[in-house]
Amino acid sequence: MTILVTGAAGFIGRHACARLLAAGRRVVGLDNLNPYYDPALKRDRLASLAGLGDFSFHRLDLADHAAVADLARAERPRTILHLAAQAGVRYSLQDPFAYAQSNLTGHLSVLEAARALGGGLEHLVYASSSSVYGNRAEGPFKETDPVDAPASLYAATKRADELMSATYARLYTLPITGLRFFTVYGPWGRPDMAYWMFTQKILAGEPIDVFNEGRLKRDFTFIDDIVSGVDAVLKSPAARGEHRLYNIGNNDPVELLDFIAALERATGRKAIKVMKPMQPGDVLSTFADISAMKRDFGWAPTTRLADGLPVFVDWYRERTSTHAHAPGAGSI
Ligand SMILES: NC(=O)c1ccc[n+]([C@@H]2O[C@H](COP(=O)([O-])OP(=O)(O)OC[C@H]3O[C@@H](n4cnc5c(N)ncnc54)[C@H](O)[C@@H]3O)[C@@H](O)[C@H]2O)c1
Incomplete structure (x- = not known):
């Protein structure tokens, strides 16, 4: 079919x-x-x-x-x-x-x-x-x-x-x-998204922009x-x-600063954080109620951020050891 x-x-x-x-x-x-x-x-x-x-x-x-x-x-x-x-x-x-x-x-x-x-x-x-x-x-x-x-x-x-x-x-x-x-994050991900740009900059020893001074939550x-x-x-x-x-969604929203800390652990590097105001068009938080997916399909997520981020970082390291890439616009 x-x-x-x-x-x-x-x-x-x-x-x-x-x-x-x-x-x-x-x-x-x-x-x-x-x-x-x-x-x-x-x-x-x-x-x-x-x-x-x-x-x-x-x-x-x-x-x-x-x-x-x-x-x-x-x-x-x-x-x-x-x-x-x-x-x-x-x-x-x-x-x-x-x-x-x-x-x-x-x-x-x-x-x-x-x-x-x-x-x-x-x-x-x-x-x-x-x-x-x-x-x-x-x-x-x-x-x-x-x-x-x-x-x-x-x-x-x-x-x-x-x-x-x-x-x-x-x-x-x-x-x-x-x-x-x-x-959504993971291998083969999007260069315009914050997890990719943060990883790129942290590994290069460059500063990262932390919008709304980190008071953002995302259901990664x-x-x-x-x-x-x-x-x-x-x-x-x-x-x-x-x-x-x-x-x-993951049904487990993470504060941006906690996300950065998890990325520091996954990369083994310290982030240089530059606090910035809220960006126009951005939202403060995302948090999925997934009871309908559970009820109708028996679906629930199984990957914690602490487990998924290292998989992305490994893939990113592997890819950038052989490819150049362009920076993107920075959605989180
Ligand atoms: N990644 C996330 O976090 C996320 C979150 C919410 C919703 N979504 C939605 O999920 C879908 C997939 O997202 P993604 O992260 O894989 O994005 P992506 O940008 O990697 O993939 C979208 C693809 O669509 C293609 N495309 C765009 N406009 C097109 C057009 N007019 N004709 C033909 N192809 C076109 C692009 O070339 C691209 O390869 C999108 O609808 C996106 O809005 C993604």
């Missing part, structure tokens, strides 16, 4: 494809390999999938809805796992139209492709984000909480994706599930836990006409 994975060259897409290939699925990957961060990393992620199974790759932009429709018509996927997006909270202040193109037009292209597949489509699963919960100091955040005050354009586009998906599920009796991921979630959650959801499709939403 064929599965179409958008954002296959991305961080989460790469790991999801590896998992699906290991399970014997035929995977059709799509990505535009855009230069938001070093495309060489995206190419290397794709290269790492070679030999894992039946994988084909199509370089195209989701905003090109005719090309997406052609691909869906040619491949007739039973399932679509839609992970492509313009990610990053802070960059949405710099290049808002990239978010409109990938997250609004691009998401609509996927919904239209799903609509055209009609009864041949068993399930559409797409990535939303914890950012839809807005700037809240207290958690945990539940799927039923109000989400009408996004703190960034990125968050607003992700919320818009949820609303468009709910409408398409109802109007065209499509089975759709949206997953609100909480700060290890990539393997994200992928096992995605896998569990893929195995239990929504009903036709149903739109479901689930948090996938």
Whole structure:
């Protein structure tokens, strides 16, 4: 059974494809390999999938809805796992139209492709984000909480994706599930995210910017836990006409200063911290209530930060011993 994975060259897409290939699925990957961060990393992620199974790759932009429709018509996927997006909270202040193109037009292209597949489509699963919960100091955040005050354009586009998906599920009796991921980290990760930039700078003996003087909390979630959650959801499709939403997070928020201390232990180096004010668009805290994932799929995360961070640092050291990389914009 064929599965179409958008954002296959991305961080989460790469790991999801590896998992699906290991399970014997035929995977059709799509990505535009855009230069938001070093495309060489995206190419290397794709290269790492070679030999894992039946994988084909199509370089195209989701905003090109005719090309997406052609691909869906040619491949007739039973399932679509839609992970492509313009990610990053802070960059949405710099290049808002990239978010409109990938997250609004691009998401609509996927919904239209799903609509055209009609009864041949068993399930559409797409990535939303914890950012839809807005700037809240207290958690945990539940799927039923109000989400009408996004703190960034990125968050607003992700919320818009949820609303468009709910409408398409109802109007065209499509089975759709949206997953609100909480700060994902791990090997093959994203150079624009704080865990990567901190690791890079700590290892280079350079200072790190600590926003809101460290009074930020994040529910850091290890990539393997994200992928096992995605896998569990893929195995239990929504009903036709149903739109479901689930948090996938670690359910254990960590203060930024504690996170840095854990990274110091994982790297064996001391961080040079430069305290900075809160960044526009950032939120104070993320904290996933995961009772719905537990109830419906028996899923729970199993990787503590103290165990996951050294896995990332080992991978990072290995990669940077052979590759150069570009710094990113700094989302946490
Ligand atoms: N990593 C996290 O912490 C996190 C947290 C919450 C939500 N998410 C969401 O999860 C999904 C995957 O995130 P990720 O961390 O793997 O990000 P990523 O940037 O590594 O991967 C996204 C991929 O989508 C591709 N892409 C972007 N716009 C495209 C377009 N118009 N057409 C085709 N391809 C396009 C990019 O080239 C990239 O390879 C995204 O939807 C993101 O918003 C991620």
